[in-house]
Amino acid sequence: MTAPSQPTAAPPFAARLAAAITARRTPSCIGLDPRRESLPPALGAASINEPKALADIFATFCRDVIDVVAPLVPIVKPQLACFEAIGPHGMTALADVISHARSKGLLVLADGKRGDIGSTAEAYAEGWLAGPWAADALTVNPYLGHDSIEPFVKMAEARGAGIFVLVKTSNPGSKDFQDLICDGKTNYEYVAASVEALAARTAGAGRFGAVGAVVGATWPKQLDDLRAAMPRTWLLVPGFGRQGGRASDVRGAFHPDGLGALIVSARDVIYAHARPEMNAGLAAHQWQTAVDRACHEMIERLAADTPAAALRG
Amino acid sequence: MTAPSQPTAAPPFAARLAAAITARRTPSCIGLDPRRESLPPALGAASINEPKALADIFATFCRDVIDVVAPLVPIVKPQLACFEAIGPHGMTALADVISHARSKGLLVLADGKRGDIGSTAEAYAEGWLAGPWAADALTVNPYLGHDSIEPFVKMAEARGAGIFVLVKTSNPGSKDFQDLICDGKTNYEYVAASVEALAARTAGAGRFGAVGAVVGATWPKQLDDLRAAMPRTWLLVPGFGRQGGRASDVRGAFHPDGLGALIVSARDVIYAHARPEMNAGLAAHQWQTAVDRACHEMIERLAADTPAAALRG
Numbered sequence: 001m002t003a004p005s006q007p008t009a010a011p012p013f014a015a016r017l018a019a020a021i022t023a024r025r026t027p028s029c030i031g032l033d034p035r036r037e038s039l040p041p042a043l044g045a046a047s048i049n050e051p052k053a054l055a056d057i058f059a060t061f062c063r064d065v066i067d068v069v070a071p072l073v074p075i076v077k078p079q080l081a082c083f084e085a086i087g088p089h090g091m092t093a094l095a096d097v098i099s100h101a102r103s104k105g106l107l108v109l110a111d112g113k114r115g116d117i118g119s120t121a122e123a124y125a126e127g128w129l130a131g132p133w134a135a136d137a138l139t140v141n142p143y144l145g146h147d148s149i150e151p152f153v154k155m156a157e158a159r160g161a162g163i164f165v166l167v168k169t170s171n172p173g174s175k176d177f178q179d180l181i182c183d184g185k186t187n188y189e190y191v192a193a194s195v196e197a198l199a200a201r202t203a204g205a206g207r208f209g210a211v212g213a214v215v216g217a218t219w220p221k222q223l224d225d226l227r228a229a230m231p232r233t234w235l236l237v238p239g240f241g242r243q244g245g246r247a248s249d250v251r252g253a254f255h256p257d258g259l260g261a262l263i264v265s266a267r268d269v270i271y272a273h274a275r276p277e278m279n280a281g282l283a284a285h286q287w288q289t290a291v292d293r294a295c296h297e298m299i300e301r302l303a304a305d306t307p308a309a310a311l312r313g
Numbered sequence: 314m315t316a317p318s319q320p321t322a323a324p325p326f327a328a329r330l331a332a333a334i335t336a337r338r339t340p341s342c343i344g345l346d347p348r349r350e351s352l353p354p355a356l357g358a359a360s361i362n363e364p365k366a367l368a369d370i371f372a373t374f375c376r377d378v379i380d381v382v383a384p385l386v387p388i389v390k391p392q393l394a395c396f397e398a399i400g401p402h403g404m405t406a407l408a409d410v411i412s413h414a415r416s417k418g419l420l421v422l423a424d425g426k427r428g429d430i431g432s433t434a435e436a437y438a439e440g441w442l443a444g445p446w447a448a449d450a451l452t453v454n455p456y457l458g459h460d461s462i463e464p465f466v467k468m469a470e471a472r473g474a475g476i477f478v479l480v481k482t483s484n485p486g487s488k489d490f491q492d493l494i495c496d497g498k499t500n501y502e503y504v505a506a507s508v509e510a511l512a513a514r515t516a517g518a519g520r521f522g523a524v525g526a527v528v529g530a531t532w533p534k535q536l537d538d539l540r541a542a543m544p545r546t547w548l549l550v551p552g553f554g555r556q557g558g559r560a561s562d563v564r565g566a567f568h569p570d571g572l573g574a575l576i577v578s579a580r581d582v583i584y585a586h587a588r589p590e591m592n593a594g595l596a597a598h599q600w601q602t603a604v605d606r607a608c609h610e611m612i613e614r615l616a617a618d619t620p621a622a623a624l625r626g
Contacts, residue, residue: 033433035432035436051445079433079436081427081429081433081434081436081437081440082433082436084436084437084440084441085436085437085439085440085444085445086440086444086445087404087408087440087444087445087446088401088404088405088407088408088445090440090445091400091401091404092401094401095400095401113427113428113429113454113457114394114426115426115454116394116426117482117483117484117486118484119348120346120392120394120395121394123348123392123394123395123397123398124394124397124398126398127394127397127398127399127400127403128397131398131399131400132364132398132399132400132401132403133400141426141428141454141456142456142490143454143455143456143479143482143490143491144426144479144482144484144486144487144491145482145484145485145486145487145488145489145490145491146486146489147484147485147486148482148484148486166456166457169430169456169457169458169461170430171430171431171457171458171460171461172458172460173430173457173458173459173460173461174457174458175458176458176459176503176507177455177456177458177500177503177504178456178457178458180493180495180496180500180503181495181496182493182494182495182500183493183494187490187493187495187500190489190490190493191490194489
């Protein structure tokens with residue numbers, strides 16, 4: 001229930017992330033968002049109503065995706081909501097998926113957007129960064145303020161893990177409260193300043209800190225500005241692909257050497273079986289080949305059109 | 314995975330909540346925050362390390378608390394983080410706790426502070442308001458904006474359920490971003506205006522809507538102001554008891570007839586075995602008697618010092 005008194009031997013998350021990106025030569029992060037209605041028909045989920053059986057299919061699907069992308073990308077991002085939607089069996093499946101991804105050498109970012117105060121934040125940090133699910137990083141919502149973020153930071157540091165704090169999200173509604181202008185600066189810029197301070201504090205002698213930021217691919221101008229304002233912060237960039245972000249839109253998220261950004265794609269890759277340009281010539285049971293094609297396409301698009309090209313050496 | 318196409322027969326949450334408060338003649342909400350280090354020693358959790366066994370103890374503890382408070386209060390609030398902290402078995406225990414509370418005639422508010430966009434928000438709403446955990450209401454974080462709240466509202470309306478959106482939280486750090494002043498109004502006042510609009514929209518011919526607000530007991534002045542600004546919004550008020558809020562501090566949360574507010578106490582009640590003024594004369598195995606005493610004390614304090622007195626008729 002409490003943070004371990006001694007740090008583990010794990011090196012800092014920021015260093016592990018940079019090493020993994022460098023080794024795979026791409027900043028691609030594959031989102032794992034299992035949804036019954038979107039799964040490859042070959043998995044037979046459509047006719048399943050029993051929660052345990054559906055959870056098993058979710059786990060099989062994610063493991064099969066992981067087996068395809070593990071040699072290609074540094075990190076995967078399971079979407080907690082998708083597993084929660086199907087109940088306790090879904091949470092067991094999620095533990096299996098995280099464990100499988102790590103066994104394949106992938107880093108795991110748990111996308112839960114958690115946030116609460118004091119001992120409640122500690123409990124979330126325990127569950128996702130230290131305990132039963134033991135991911136490498138977790139997304140965190142900043143609305144409750146500094147003292148709600150601090151327990152996550154402490155746990156991250158103790159475990160060699162990381163967090164990514166929501167700053168400017170990819171959806172149109174991010175304008176509603178994040179863009180409120182307070183004394184000449186937006187709400188999200190105040191959050192960004194706090195995140196950069198935490199990144200600098202946790203970076204020590206390293207280049208990046210344990211605290212990153214979520215900034216949507218749908219806001220190229222803000223990506224530019226935030227990259228400049230947050231030099232020691234890893235940026236997690238969702239919204240690439242289906243949400244409308246193009247490779248050229250995410251250029252600003254990178255440092256010139258191709259580090260500093262993680263670009264997320266989920267549906268375009270994991271549900272590539274439904275994309276005509278990816279499923280050409282494939283039978284239904286060959287859906288993993290479509291995932292492989294789509295993952296390569298994403299990697300190539302980022303290498304062609306962003307500073308991630310520098311990772312190719 | 315998707316919202317049911319037809320609403321259920323359940324009456325609206327706002328009406329069910331008002332009826333339950335009126336029937337029990339108190340606005341008390343008991344928080345269910347099981348933590349190994351705080352449990353009554355009689356439950357033997359200290360020596361347990363196996364997750365399934367610990368989850369079983371959490372479920373037993375919460376069921377035993379529920380059995381004590383079910384005749385006394387209208388609603389309980391399980392803290393999702395506490396169950397998540399111990400893994401998938403914890404989530405199974407939570408489903409058992411929710412089901413037991415409902416079987417005892419209690420309403421259940423799942424305190425998860427969830428928030429995400431589009432189909433991801435739908436998945437959270439499915440899990441907590443319709444699907445496997447099926448609570449009566451869920452707490453929601455507004456940072457991502459209107460389009461992140463809307464899927465929860467839709468599901469709440471379809472299921473006769475409710476949501477409580479974070480507005481001004483009880484912790485000191487709520488000042489960091491919630492209190493930023495934008496064009497003469499605080500960030501949280503913008504959120505409050507959105508919540509009240511949603512409450513009015515979902516209230517129909519009723520007095521209150523399906524969308525409530527979380528406002529901490531630690532901010533009496535803001536409670537006064539928000540009660541006035543949000544006449545059709547249920548206010549969920551944490552921070553009573555250990556976090557420092559007194560009964561007189563939460564007066565402002567009520568309408569004159571004693572409705573409109575839910576006052577939360579967790580540790581002061583569920584861990585009353587550790588309070589000398591509550592455990593006098595009790596053996597260790599009689600911890601439920603301490604819970605009973607503390608629950609009565611909370612009810613009496615609210616009746617003595619707030620408009621909840623009007624509920625006594």
